[in-house]
Amino acid sequence: MRMLTEVGERSTRPSPGRTRDATGIPDTVKNERAEERCMGKQYWRFERPEHEDYNRGFFINGTSHHPMCIPWVTCPKCDNTFSTGKTLRILCPGRVVEMLRPLGKGPLPWEQHAEFRREVDAVLRSEGHDIQVQPGDQFQPLHWEVPSRPRQDLFWASPGDIIVSEWGKSLFEEYGVGGVEFHPIVLDKIGTLEPWDEFPSEDLSDPIDLFDMVPLLDNPEDVGQFYEMLVQTYTGDMAPPQRPRPDEDPCSFCGQARNPDLSWVYEPLPLVLPKAYVPDVDIFDSHILRSSVVSDKVESLVRQHRLEQCRLSRVRIE
Numbered sequence: 168m169r170m171l172t173e174v175g176e177r178s179t180r181p182s183p184g185r186t187r188d189a190t191g192i193p194d195t196v197k198n199e200r201a202e203e204r205c206m207g208k209q210y211w212r213f214e215r216p217e218h219e220d221y222n223r224g225f226f227i228n229g230t231s232h233h234p235m236c237i238p239w240v241t242c243p244k245c246d247n248t249f250s251t252g253k254t255l256r257i258l259c260p261g262r263v264v265e266m267l268r269p270l271g272k273g274p275l276p277w278e279q280h281a282e283f284r285r286e287v288d289a290v291l292r293s294e295g296h297d298i299q300v301q302p303g304d305q306f307q308p309l310h311w312e313v314p315s316r317p318r319q320d321l322f323w324a325s326p327g328d329i330i331v332s333e334w335g336k337s338l339f340e341e342y343g344v345g346g347v348e349f350h351p352i353v354l355d356k357i358g359t360l361e362p363w364d365e366f367p368s369e370d371l372s373d374p375i376d377l378f379d380m381v382p383l384l385d386n387p388e389d390v391g392q393f394y395e396m397l398v399q400t401y402t403g404d405m406a407p408p409q410r411p412r413p414d415e416d417p418c419s420f421c422g423q424a425r426n427p428d429l430s431w432v433y434e435p436l437p438l439v440l441p442k443a444y445v446p447d448v449d450i451f452d453s454h455i456l457r458s459s460v461v462s463d464k465v466e467s468l469v470r471q472h473r474l475e476q477c478r479l480s481r482v483r484i485e
C-alpha cells in the first residue's frame with residue numbers, strides 16, 4: 168500500500184508567517200480562490216492498478232529506493248524513531264555521500280543527529296542548496312530493480328514511487344501538467360523476460376527472491392532512461408499538524424504518540440475532498456485520501472494515450 172511519505176521538498180509547506188484561523192486552515196488556502204480553482208474541474212484518485220496476482224504486479228513494477236538518505240533519529244525520552252520519508256529534489260553531493268555511507272538508516276541519538284544535520288546543511292549550503300535536512304530525507308537519485316523488461320510508460324515501484332519512461336515524461340511535459348517534476352533514475356537490475364511471460368511464481372515466499380531466479384540484463388542501461396515522477400504538493404503541509412489523541416499517551420519531549428492507533432490506516436475511504444485541500448495543480452498527494460489525486464487534464468491524457476498501468480476513481484469535491 169502506498170503511504171504518503173514520498174513528497175516534494177518543503178517549498179510547498181506554509182511559511183511560519185502565514186496566519187491560521189480557528190479552523191487551522193491557512194488564510195492563503197481557505198479563500199474564494201478555492202471555489203474558483205475547483206469550478207468546472209474534475210478530480211480523480213490516481214493509483215497503481217490491482218493485479219490479481221501480487222507477484223505479477225511485482226514482476227512488472229519492481230522495487231525502488233533512494234540509497235542516499237539522512238538517518239532516522241531516536242527520541243531520548245520515549246525511544247520512538249522518526250523519519251520524514253521526504254524525497255528531496257537534489258542529487259546527493261559527493262561529500263554528503265561520504266558522510267552518509269557509514270551511518271546507513273541509523274537511527275542516531277537526538278543530539279548526535281542535530282550535530283550531523285548541521286554538518287550536512289553546511290555542505291549543502293556551500294554547494295548552493297539552502298535547505299535544512301530532516302531525519303529520513305532522501306536525496307536523488309532513485310534506484311530501480313525490475314524482474315522483467317520494462318515495456319510500459321508508467322510504473323508503480325514498491326513501496327510507492329511512480330516511474331515513467333522517456334516517452335511518458337515527454338507526454339506529461341507536452342500537456343503542461345502542473346505539479347510534477349522528473350528526475351533521472353539509476354537502473355540496478357533489469358530482467359530479460361517480457362512482462363507477460365511466465366515466471367517462477369510458485370513457492371515464492373518473497374517476490375524479491377525473483378531476482379535470483381530470472382535472467383538479468385548485463386547492462387541495465389540498455390533499456391533506456393527512466394524517471395522518477397515526483398509530486399510536488401502534499402496537502403498534509405497545508406493542514407494543521409496532527410496531534411496524538413490523549414489516549415495515545417503523547418511523549419512530552421517529541422509529541423509523538425507512544426501507542427499510536429494505526430487501525431485507521433486500513434479503513435476504506437470515501438472519495439471526497441474539501442475544496443480547501445485541492446491545490447491549484449494537476450497532480451498532488453492528498454493527506455486525506457492517502458494517495459495521489461489528478462485533475463481531468465491528467466485523466467484525459469492517461470485515457471487518450473492508453474497509459475493503462477493505473478487506476479482512476481472519480482473524487483467528489485465539496
Ligand SMILES: [Zn+2]
Binds near residue numbers: 242418420421422
Ligand atoms: Zn518522544
